[in-house]
Amino acid sequence: MHLQSVDTHLVVALHALLLERSVTRAARRVGVTQPSMSHALSRLRAHFEDPLLVQVGRQMTLSARALDLAPKAAEAVARLEQVFSPVERFDPRSSRRTFRLAATDNLELLVLPPLTRILAAEAPHINLRCRNIPADFAELLRRGELDAKLGRGGPVPDGCRSTLLAAEEIVCVMRRGHPASRKTLTAARYAACEHLMVSPHGEDQSAIDDELAERGLRRRVNLTVSHFLVAPFILSGSDLLLTVSARVADALARKLDLVVRPCPVGTKHYTLTLVWPGRSEDDDGHRWLRTAIQRAVADCPAPGGPP
Numbered sequence: 001m002h003l004q005s006v007d008t009h010l011v012v013a014l015h016a017l018l019l020e021r022s023v024t025r026a027a028r029r030v031g032v033t034q035p036s037m038s039h040a041l042s043r044l045r046a047h048f049e050d051p052l053l054v055q056v057g058r059q060m061t062l063s064a065r066a067l068d069l070a071p072k073a074a075e076a077v078a079r080l081e082q083v084f085s086p087v088e089r090f091d092p093r094s095s096r097r098t099f100r101l102a103a104t105d106n107l108e109l110l111v112l113p114p115l116t117r118i119l120a121a122e123a124p125h126i127n128l129r130c131r132n133i134p135a136d137f138a139e140l141l142r143r144g145e146l147d148a149k150l151g152r153g154g155p156v157p158d159g160c161r162s163t164l165l166a167a168e169e170i171v172c173v174m175r176r177g178h179p180a181s182r183k184t185l186t187a188a189r190y191a192a193c194e195h196l197m198v199s200p201h202g203e204d205q206s207a208i209d210d211e212l213a214e215r216g217l218r219r220r221v222n223l224t225v226s227h228f229l230v231a232p233f234i235l236s237g238s239d240l241l242l243t244v245s246a247r248v249a250d251a252l253a254r255k256l257d258l259v260v261r262p263c264p265v266g267t268k269h270y271t272l273t274l275v276w277p278g279r280s281e282d283d284d285g286h287r288w289l290r291t292a293i294q295r296a297v298a299d300c301p302a303p304g305g306p307p
Contacts, residue, residue: 010047011080013040015073019143021053021060071142071159078144078279090284092123099126099289102133102140103150104200106228106248107272111150115296123292135201141277147286150293153271159278163290165297166272169246172261173253175236181259190264191217196240198231199224208243211265232256245270247300272297 016026017037027037045052050065062070103111108130119126133149138157140146156162172190174181180193191212204221212218222240225231231242232252242249249260274293280286 007043010040010044011073011076013037014044014052014069015077017041017044017053018062018066018070018073021062023053071139074143075159075279090288092126092285092288094125095123095285096125097127097285098129099147099286100129100131100145101148101150102131102137102146104133104228106198106245107150109229109251110247110300111293111296114299115292118292118296123288132200138275141275144277144279147276147280147289148293149275151273151275153273156275160275161278161281162273162275163294164271165274165294166247166300168270168272170243170263170269171246171249172263173232173235173242173244173249173258174240174261175238176257176259178239178241178259180241181261185261185264187212187215187217187264190241191219193219193241194222194239195219196231196234196238196242197221197224198226198228198242198244200226202226208263208265215265217265232258 012030013026016029017023017040020026020029023037023041024034027034030037041053048065048069051063052066052069053060054063112128112130115128119128133151134140137146137149138160141149141157142159150165153162153164172180172185180189183189197206202224204224209219223234225234228244228248231244233256234240235242235258236256243263246260249258252258253260274290276286276290
């Protein structure tokens with residue numbers, strides 16, 4: 001298909017409709033009347049031979065074709081904005097940009113204090129908005145609703161980029177005086193303990209449980225919580241055992257006089273990565289943010305190091 005056969009104004013309307021999932025809100029977002037946006041939706045439906053927005057109950061949802069188009073439309077609009085926006089060189093000292101990050105609370109604990117110091121010294125007007133990591137974080141990155149995701153490494157989503165920040169070691173944390181703290185923690189002793197598990201998305205098991213099963217062992221997870229930061233307070237008053245990254249364990253152990261021991265099972269190492277949308281690869285401000293996050297991670301105390 002030749003581009004001249006397409007009304008490129010419809011790209012902006014398509015992006016707004018798929019983002020807002022409402023003709024009225026899309027019209028308001030673009031700055032046109034509701035009938036104009038409704039007409040644009042009719043033309044888009046005819047062009048793609050697809051309803052795009054489907055009424056389900058009292059809400060509009062995206063068709064399968066619309067879900068496929070959403071990241072492409074978002075990237076196209078971002079490129080158009082770059083083409084027609086005046087060139088402004090990013091200066092962290094004067095920039096008032098707001099960046100949106102997704103991270104688990106344990107990583108916020110480690111990274112945000114040094115990152116906040118970097119911002120205060122070098123970019124005092126830049127704002128950060130941090131939230132938990134949603135299941136659809138990749139889609140939010142592609143749609144421009146998130147700038148970066150900071151978390152455990154894994155497959156890089158389509159349309160995104162990634163870089164390694166650090167390698168993490170898995171350890172066990174318990175209260176001082178816990179029966180398991182008096183002897184070498186073997187796989188059998190580990191399985192015999194009662195466990196606390198942090199499960200942000202509600203899972204009942206982890207890779208550790210799979211390895212225990214391969215060894216003919218099984219642990220009892222007495223309690224799951226959705227946040228890391230509540231876990232040490234539970235540990236300090238119970239005989240539960242928590243399996244967590246060494247950096248987080250070290251930071252929490254200092255505050256509540258907890259004991260850290262090597263984990264005898266499971267994947268003992270994993271990577272911490274930064275993921276961002278490919279469309280932001282060459283953005284000066286985003287490049288500065290990625291470098292600042294890398295520096296903040298480098299400033300995090302190593303496990304067992306000085307506070």
